[in-house]
Amino acid sequence: MLLANIAQNLNLNPINEPSADVEVTSGYASDLLSDVLAKAKNGAIWATNQKHINIIGVAVMLNLAGVIIAGGIEPDENTVAKAREENIPLYITETSLFDVAGKLYELGLRST
Amino acid sequence: MTPDSRRKTQDAGRTTPYNADLHIHTLLSPCGEIEMIPPLIVEAAKVAGLDVIAIADHNSCENAAAVMRAAEGSGIRVLPGMEVQSVEGIHLLCLFDEIEQAEALQEAVYGSLISLPGGAYRYSEEQFVVDWEGEFVKYCEKRIALPTSMDIDEVFERVAKIGGIMIPSHIDRQGTGIIDILGMIPETPDINGLEISRNITPDEARVRFPSVGNRPIFQNSDAHWLSAIGERHTILHMAHRNVSEIKLACRGVGGRRVENA
Ligand SMILES: [Zn+2]
Ligand SMILES: [Zn+2]
DSSP, rough: BOOOOOHHHHTTTEEEEESSOOOOOEEOOOOOOOHHOOOHHHTEEESSSSOOOHHHHHHHHHHEEEEEEOOOOOHHHHHHHHHHHTTTOOEEEOOOOHHHHHHHTTTTTOOO | OHHHHHHHHHHSSEEEEEEEEEOOOOTTTSSSSTOOOHHHHHHHHHHOOOSSEEEEEBOTTHHHHHHHHHHHTOOOOEEEEEEHHHHHTTEEEEOOOSSHHHHHHHHHHHHHBOOOSSSSGGGGGGOOEEEETOOOOEESSSSSSSSOOOOOHHHHHHHHHHHEEEEEOOOSSSSTTTTHHHHHSSOOOOOOOEEOTTOOOOHHHHHHHHGGOOOEEOOOOOBBBGGGSSSSSSEESSSSSSSSHHHHHHHHHHEEEEEEO
16 A cells, blocks of 8 residues: 555645655554564554654664654654654644554554 | 863862662652651661662652751752653653752643543542651642653753753663653753663663663662662762762763762
8 A cells, every 4th residue: 555545545744755655564553662663564654642753763763654643743843854854754643543543454554 | 150160160179979869759659658758768868878869759849848858967968859751651850959940840840740630530649748757738739640741852951941950760661761662762852861770780771772872870769668768879979969960970070970889
């Protein structure tokens, strides 16, 4: 599934979208970055309520397809700057983390 | 102060190794035992051979002044502080010299505690504010066991502005430690030092968590009951027992240093 489809389907608000022509192979939802580092797969789209700059570091390390900050939370300025610098697709949405994860699951994504 | 006289102060004289346990809860913390009253805390610190302690209840410093008073004449220096819970859920040890500084942070913390609807949960009944002899003064009515809405950067900036030091608490602990929550020690802000729990040694921490780098590591008791006080401590080589000296020790200025016991 393409990132563009997900962004459109969930009506995500792009904060940084270098390209939406990215293949998303799995999904993950967690607010513990250590848990994401340990368990999320390369190519995953990750939904979280965290807005700290380290979320971009995690996305880079795991080569994630993109990050969604859920629940109407605004990312820190340095988080946005880092996403631009590292070319990490970053989206925000008013939708709750629970609903974002549910919608990703409905679209057929799994965490494994 | 001129740059020259500043250098003189920073290099001045000898340093003394002070036994420090900078993370002690009182009975104000819901998880703190009822025995954690000012005179008994001071007595336990004395028995443990501590020279400097810090009072760090969750999101509150309402018992810190009482412990400072209880320690008058004991030879033990008490730093007022609190353990702030950031919006990310990170426990952050925030320490000051003067009670007014801690109270300035407390005001911001109280203003940003997440409020829950309803009164079904009688949270305040285990949050005792006491006087220096340990006599009951009042219940603390704030929900101090909940996170604040301040993120870690805001806590850091506020503490720095007030002249305190922010040390992430028990960085190895799951759920409340900075590494579990943020995956690694962030590059910014410029954190002076880190605290590890009783469950790990400084050497183990540096191996397990490479992002710790060469930052100084503090080990404290995080005591919630009397017998824990001083069970872990850090030896601070400083000219005086205050927060600016702790910062200098973190940077290794003028022979000052943070030594693990
Ligand atoms: Zn803690
Ligand atoms: Zn604690």
